[in-house]
Amino acid sequence: MKKRKFGLVLSSVLAASAILGACGTKDEEKPAKENETSSGESNKEKAFSVAMVTDVGGVDDKSFNQSAWEGVQAYGKEHSLEKGDGGFDYLQSKTDADYETNLNNLLRRNFDLVYGIGFMMADAVDAVASENPEKHFALIDAEVKADNVVNVLFKEQEGAFLAGVAAAKMSKSGKIGFVGGVDIPVINRFEAGFFEGAKAVNPDIEIQSKYTGAFDKADLGKITANSMYSSGVDVIFHAAGATGNGVFSEAKERKKKDPKANVWVIGVDADQYEEGKVDDKTNVTLTSMLKGVNKAVIDISNKAKNGEFPGGKTLTYGLAEDGVKLADSRGSIPEDVQKVIDEYKEKIAKGEIKVPEKVKK
Numbered sequence: 001m002k003k004r005k006f007g008l009v010l011s012s013v014l015a016a017s018a019i020l021g022a023c024g025t026k027d028e029e030k031p032a033k034e035n036e037t038s039s040g041e042s043n044k045e046k047a048f049s050v051a052m053v054t055d056v057g058g059v060d061d062k063s064f065n066q067s068a069w070e071g072v073q074a075y076g077k078e079h080s081l082e083k084g085d086g087g088f089d090y091l092q093s094k095t096d097a098d099y100e101t102n103l104n105n106l107l108r109r110n111f112d113l114v115y116g117i118g119f120m121m122a123d124a125v126d127a128v129a130s131e132n133p134e135k136h137f138a139l140i141d142a143e144v145k146a147d148n149v150v151n152v153l154f155k156e157q158e159g160a161f162l163a164g165v166a167a168a169k170m171s172k173s174g175k176i177g178f179v180g181g182v183d184i185p186v187i188n189r190f191e192a193g194f195f196e197g198a199k200a201v202n203p204d205i206e207i208q209s210k211y212t213g214a215f216d217k218a219d220l221g222k223i224t225a226n227s228m229y230s231s232g233v234d235v236i237f238h239a240a241g242a243t244g245n246g247v248f249s250e251a252k253e254r255k256k257k258d259p260k261a262n263v264w265v266i267g268v269d270a271d272q273y274e275e276g277k278v279d280d281k282t283n284v285t286l287t288s289m290l291k292g293v294n295k296a297v298i299d300i301s302n303k304a305k306n307g308e309f310p311g312g313k314t315l316t317y318g319l320a321e322d323g324v325k326l327a328d329s330r331g332s333i334p335e336d337v338q339k340v341i342d343e344y345k346e347k348i349a350k351g352e353i354k355v356p357e358k359v360k361k
Helices: 002-029 064-078 098-108 119-131 156-170 185-201 218-230 241-257 293-305 335-349
Strands: 050-053 088-091 113-117 136-140 149-154 175-180 206-211 235-239 264-269 285-291 314-317 324-326
Touching: 050 064, 050 098, 050 293, 064 088, 064 113, 064 264, 064 293, 088 098, 098 113, 098 119, 113 119, 113 293, 119 136, 119 149, 136 293, 149 293, 156 175, 156 185, 156 235, 156 264, 156 285, 156 324, 156 335, 175 185, 175 218, 175 241, 185 206, 185 235, 185 335, 206 218, 218 235, 218 241, 235 241, 235 285, 241 264, 293 314
Parallel strands: 050 088, 050 113, 113 136, 136 149, 149 314, 175 206, 175 235, 235 264, 264 285
Antiparallel strands: 285 324
């Protein structure tokens, strides 16, 4: 009896050993999955990471920096990246002293392509790029001479020309205004185009122009707008980043006090329709001059990812390249005025009209 039990146990052990041996042989002979290492870790292609440094206007300036950040985020979404190291990110500059520090911080985090957003960052990008020739940079709205930097410029004067046409045609007082941020070439182009467009449709139009000296001072924008509106100006075009938010605040306050007032703001860089919302039925945003910073960021990021980084070059986007244009007015601009705007748009895109980069004195 005992011998029989021992035989049964021995048979069971041998059977189990055979089964386990067969399973082990099968796993050992099983070929490794594609893109899988012997340790079972994924051997996927390294993601191409992108990050940006804002100027002092901040990433939520509802304008220039925000448009760039939207482009970075869109690139990240397109390639299934996450915010943070190895994906996409941004650092915000509170003062110009932060520019070089922020650029270097992103390099230490090993981002493959780093953007400097705005003319004010030119010196910082130049310095950091020269110290890191193996790294890739993109500079928006300015130029530095370096093989590892691609410069991105826009023909703001062409889009601003159309804004000037809209302002002059929509003004009832014959007085319009321009509020600029810092007095630099890129803002000069906005101003020049605005003047040219307005004068093209109304040679007698009166244009007031004021530079606030800042891109992050909404209070200065509000004070400047108050002065202009009080003097009879009824349409203001701002190219002042977050300072321009103050222009919207002033216009909305006036519209609330007098719903019949002809008070308009033309936004800049991004579609600022929401910034002009007074209530569900009233909005003071006439239109916005769009600048395709977001599109340029996506385009250059993909080029760099594909090994086609245009280092040492300057890429310029105008009306012909769909780099600048006016936003949908959502009914604020009547059809007859829109027709005039479209006619000038076509002439500029074809090169029939050359818009100057500085106001003619």
